[in-house]
Amino acid sequence: MKKLFLLLIICLGLSAADATIDVVNKxxxxxxxxxxxxxxxxxxxxxxxxxFKLVVGDLKVGSAFEVxxxxxxxxxxxxxxxxxxxxxxxxxxxxxxxxxxxxNLKLKVLNVKTNKEHFSxxxxxxxxxxxxxxxxxxxxxxxxxxxxxxxWMDKSIIFSQYTAPGKSNIVVxxxxxxxxxxxxxxxxxxxxxWANKDQSAFYYTSYIKSxxxxxxxxxxxxxxxxxLQSGGMIVASDVSQDGTKLLLTMAxxxxxxIYLYDIISKNLKRITTFSGIDVNGNFVDNDTxxxxxxxxxxxxxxxxxxIDGGAVEQMVFHGKNNNSISTFENYxxxxxxxxxxxxxxxxxxxxxxxTKSDYVRQLTAGGVNTYPRFSxxxxxxxxxxxxxxxxxxxxxxxxxxxxxxxxxxxxxxQSIDW
Amino acid sequence: MKKLVLVSTVxxxxxxxxxxxxxxEVDMSADANKAGQQGAMSDAERxxxxxxxxxxxxxxxxxxxxxxDMQSRINQNASIFNQAGNFKIxxxxxxxxxxxxxxxYALGVKRAKAGKDALIAQGIAADRIEITSNxxxxxxxxxxxxxxxAQNRRDEFRLLP
Numbered sequence: 111m112k113k114l115f116l117l118l119i120i121c122l123g124l125s126a127a128d129a130t131i132d133v134v135n136k137x138x139x140x141x142x143x144x145x146x147x148x149x150x151x152x153x154x155x156x157x158x159x160x161x162f163k164l165v166v167g168d169l170k171v172g173s174a175f176e177v178x179x180x181x182x183x184x185x186x187x188x189x190x191x192x193x194x195x196x197x198x199x200x201x202x203x204x205x206x207x208x209x210x211x212x213x214n215l216k217l218k219v220l221n222v223k224t225n226k227e228h229f230s231x232x233x234x235x236x237x238x239x240x241x242x243x244x245x246x247x248x249x250x251x252x253x254x255x256x257x258x259x260x261x262w263m264d265k266s267i268i269f270s271q272y273t274a275p276g277k278s279n280i281v282v283x284x285x286x287x288x289x290x291x292x293x294x295x296x297x298x299x300x301x302x303x304w305a306n307k308d309q310s311a312f313y314y315t316s317y318i319k320s321x322x323x324x325x326x327x328x329x330x331x332x333x334x335x336x337x338l339q340s341g342g343m344i345v346a347s348d349v350s351q352d353g354t355k356l357l358l359t360m361a362x363x364x365x366x367x368i369y370l371y372d373i374i375s376k377n378l379k380r381i382t383t384f385s386g387i388d389v390n391g392n393f394v395d396n397d398t399x400x401x402x403x404x405x406x407x408x409x410x411x412x413x414x415x416x417i418d419g420g421a422v423e424q425m426v427f428h429g430k431n432n433n434s435i436s437t438f439e440n441y442x443x444x445x446x447x448x449x450x451x452x453x454x455x456x457x458x459x460x461x462x463x464x465t466k467s468d469y470v471r472q473l474t475a476g477g478v479n480t481y482p483r484f485s486x487x488x489x490x491x492x493x494x495x496x497x498x499x500x501x502x503x504x505x506x507x508x509x510x511x512x513x514x515x516x517x518x519x520x521x522x523x524q525s526i527d528w
Numbered sequence: 529m530k531k532l533v534l535v536s537t538v539x540x541x542x543x544x545x546x547x548x549x550x551x552x553e554v555d556m557s558a559d560a561n562k563a564g565q566q567g568a569m570s571d572a573e574r575x576x577x578x579x580x581x582x583x584x585x586x587x588x589x590x591x592x593x594x595x596x597d598m599q600s601r602i603n604q605n606a607s608i609f610n611q612a613g614n615f616k617i618x619x620x621x622x623x624x625x626x627x628x629x630x631x632x633y634a635l636g637v638k639r640a641k642a643g644k645d646a647l648i649a650q651g652i653a654a655d656r657i658e659i660t661s662n663x664x665x666x667x668x669x670x671x672x673x674x675x676x677x678a679q680n681r682r683d684e685f686r687l688l689p
Contacts, residue, residue, distance in 0.1 A: 275666045298665055301630070320618060320660045342637040343661050345630050359630050364641040364659055366634035387638060389630040403631055409590075410631050431590075434629040447626070456626060481629060498672065524665070525629070 141199040143175040148186035148205040157213075157240060160288070161206060164244040167286060169202065172248055173510035174257040190220035198222050204247075212236055215243040219251060229254045241288045258509065262485035262528065266309055267492065267503070268302045270524035278524055280314055282329070285492070285528075287503060287516045294327060294334075301525050303346045306353040307486065312527070313337065313346035313356070324358070338378070342366065348392045348437070357381075357391035357400060368402050370417065381419045392437040393417075394465055401425060401442050401465070403433045412444055414465065426463060428470065434481050438488035440465045443473070445480045445493075460493060462508070473506055474513070483528045494523045575687050578612050585643055585683040589624075592638035594646050602643070605685055606650030616688040617652070619643045621661045624677035636661030643683040658688075 145165050152158050162181055169177040178198065186205045192198060204217040218230035229251055235243045245264040252260045267285055272278045280294035280302045294302075298317050305311040311328045322344040324337040338344060342361025347368075349356055356371040368381045368391035381400060382388040387410070390403040394414065401414045404422075410433040412426040426432050431447035441464055448457045458480050460473040473479075478496035485492065488508075495504040495515055502517040503526065583601045585594065594602060609617055621636030621643070640659035648654050669676035 272665065275668075276662065278665065298662075300663075300665070317660075320620075320658070322660065342640070342659060343630075343633045345633065347630065359634065361634070361637045361661075364637060364644065366637055387631065387634040389634045433631045445629075499670070 140174065140176045142178065142197060143169060143200040143202055144178045144180065144182055144192070144196065144198045145169070146182040146184040146201055146203040148184050148188075148203050149207075150205070152206050153208060154237075157237075158206060161204075161240065161244060164241055164286070164288065165202060165204065165247075168244050168248045168263065171285075171505065171507070171512075171514050172252060172257070172260050172263070173507050173512050174252065174255075175200070186216065186218075190222050190225045192222060200228070202251075208237075209234065213240045213243060215247060217247050219255070238291075239289055241284045241286065245284060258489065259487055260489075261487055262490055265486060265528065267526060267528050268304060268309075268312055269503075269526040270300045270302055270314070271518065271521040272524055273521050279521075280312075280327075285503070285505065285516070287518060293329065293332075301345045303349060303527050305349060313349070315343075315345055338371065345389075347390050350393055350397050355397070357393060359389045359391065368400060370400075381415065381417070382422075383419070384422075390433065390435055392435055392442070394437040394442065395440060399465070401435055401437055403435060412442065412463075425465070426461075428461070432461075436483045436491075438484035441484070441488065443482040443484065443491055445482060460491070460506070462491075473508075479504065481523075481526055483526060485528055492526060492528045494526055571689065575612070575615060575689055578608050578615075579687050581608050582685045582687070584685075585646075586678060587639055587681040587683075589677070589681070590635075592621075592635060592642050594642050599646075602646040603650060606647050606652055609647065609652050609656075609685075609687075612687055615656075617647070617657045618686045618688055619647075619657060619659045620666070620684045620686065621659065622666055622680055622682050622684065623662075623664045624680040625664045625667065626677070633661045633663040636663050639681075639683055643685065 145162060147162055149158055166177055166179055169175055184203060186203060190201055199222055201220040201222060203220060204215060207214045212234050215233045219228045221228055231247060231250055233243050233246055242264055249261055249264050266282050268282050270278045270280050276298050278299050279292045280299045281290050281292050283290040294314065300315050302312050302314040305313055305326060310330055311326055313324060313326050315322055315324055321339055321341065323339045324344045324346055325334045326337055327334045340360040340362045342364055343359060343366060345359045347357045347359055354373050358369045358371050359366055360369050367388050370379045370381055384404060384406050387405045388402055391400045394401045398417055399414050400417055401412060403410050404413050409430050412432050412435055413422050414425050415422045429446040432444050434445040436443050441462060443460060443462050445458050446461055448459055449455060456478050457476060458478045460479050460482050462471040462473055463469060479493050481494040483492050491506045491508060493504045495502040500518060501523040502515045504513060504515050506513045582605050585598045585601050588595060619640040621640030623632045623636050640661060644657045644659050647657060667680045669679045
């Protein structure tokens with residue numbers, strides 16, 4: 111009977127769409143936080159309402175608190191006393207003010223029991239980017255309260271969005287997709303990749319008379335510069351930690367291989383020489399090795415080699431269709447197509463492995479989850495969640511075992527970088 | 529006199545460029561500019577007429593080899609391209625929507641390369657053929673069915689002027 115019960119529990123767990131695989135944190139009690147709006151005389155009611163939802167959403171994604179959805183108001187300098195029927199440990203209290211075309215956020219975090227202020231700060235941002243006020247406050251709050259770091263939260267994501275056959279835009283957005291700005295449009299623009307840690311530029315592929323061409327786009331000057339061209343395909347798969355080297359997938363002789371390109375010396379070196387498909391090179395182990403996808407076993411799987419090329423090591427011994435990798439230090443996340451054949455229901459799950467051990471962890475348990483990308487601190491993974499004709503950005507908090515989705519309202523995601 | 533010089537120049541240019549297998553025939557009474565336009569249209573019409581006969585080649589799920597049932601299409605396309613010796617050929621490899629990543633684009637390259645190799649085997653000069661991959665970016669069908677996926681796993685052959 112116990113065995114039957116256990117089997118039932120396992121089956122229920124596996125059938126739960128979008129669930130992350132829960133292996134730790136069971137039974138952990140998180141402190142409860144409520145959000146109080148102390149804004150007065152703010153003309154844009156829609157923005158004010160949106161900001162409250164953003165703060166609640168950010169607190170949930172931060173995963174450090176149990177968050178109340180209820181909308182509270184207060185005066186900014188009121189005490190932390192709340193009604194007896196509310197149970198809360200902390201208050202996130204904020205006030206918005208409009209300063210011309212900019213918005214100011216003033217906030218403080220109060221301890222309900224002691225009425226003491228744990229943290230306070232103030233930020234100003236252009237109105238079109240007001241979402242980053244909430245995100246920035248969360249990053250600073252986590253840092254000041256010694257919570258798990260969420261420095262990725264006020265970083266931008268960049269994605270390519272199909273708008274019509276053969277046409278796609280490149281869009282810069284916040285992680286919730288609330289803020290979106292089209293930065294490249296016209297023709298097919300794909301595989302955007304941040305060029306540096308401060309996200310001031312990115313690489314992407316476009317086509318000149320059907321010839322794939324790699325560009326670098328500077329967001330400060332809004333200028334693009336041509337880097338390289340290659341017949342067949344060219345993609346900037348990864349950028350080294352210091353931003354001076356690129357791992358490219360190119361097919362100059364109708365043959366896709368991994369190349370290392372030095373931005374400064376402009377030296378191009380071929381790393382893989384297999385006659386089949388080698389793509390998606392990613393730096394790993396302090397930029398000394400390259401993890402990549404290859405069909406050298408007759409199906410796509412994950413392999414590694416030295417940055418100088420040479421012997422190739424198989425990294426994954428599970429699944430028959432593993433691709434779309436991203437790396438952080440010694441960790442690799444990849445997407446595995448688990449449909450038996452073309453007629454079966456499409457299922458792509460994400461897995462996390464270490465280059466230093468046999469560690470394997472399944473991160474998703476159903477649906478179509480592709481294109482994983484690590485956050486800058488490696489603690490979170492962003493991915494594309496396909497939802498029929500549309501798609502969403504998914505975020506997995508690796509250590510907290512939580513996942514969230516933010517649907518894209520128009521178009522379909524081609525690729526994403528964080 | 530000016531008109532005669534202009535007509536002669538156009539005729540010489542056409543001959544030197546080798547745009548047609550026929551010897552240029554110049555109507556001395558025709559307006560030089562009009563004659564040039566008619567020649568260009570003729571080439572364009574010929575290209576369009578041949579292009580309309582070219583057929584796509586389809587691939588199996590996750591594969592890039594030319595299926596036996598697609599070989600007749602390769603043969604027919606090669607025959608058409610042999611009639612159009614002055615046109616270049618662009619082969620575009622395409623994939624279904626499953627796998628929105630670099631691997632799909634590389635698979636598109638492989639499919640285009642397979643089409644190129646098959647045409648070369650039928651006597652088409654390699655230097656006339658260019659290839660590219662559209663990955664999954666140019667679907668001809670967007671329904672969520674296996675038949676639709678099959679239509680998207682294809683090589684398209686385009687004659688270039």
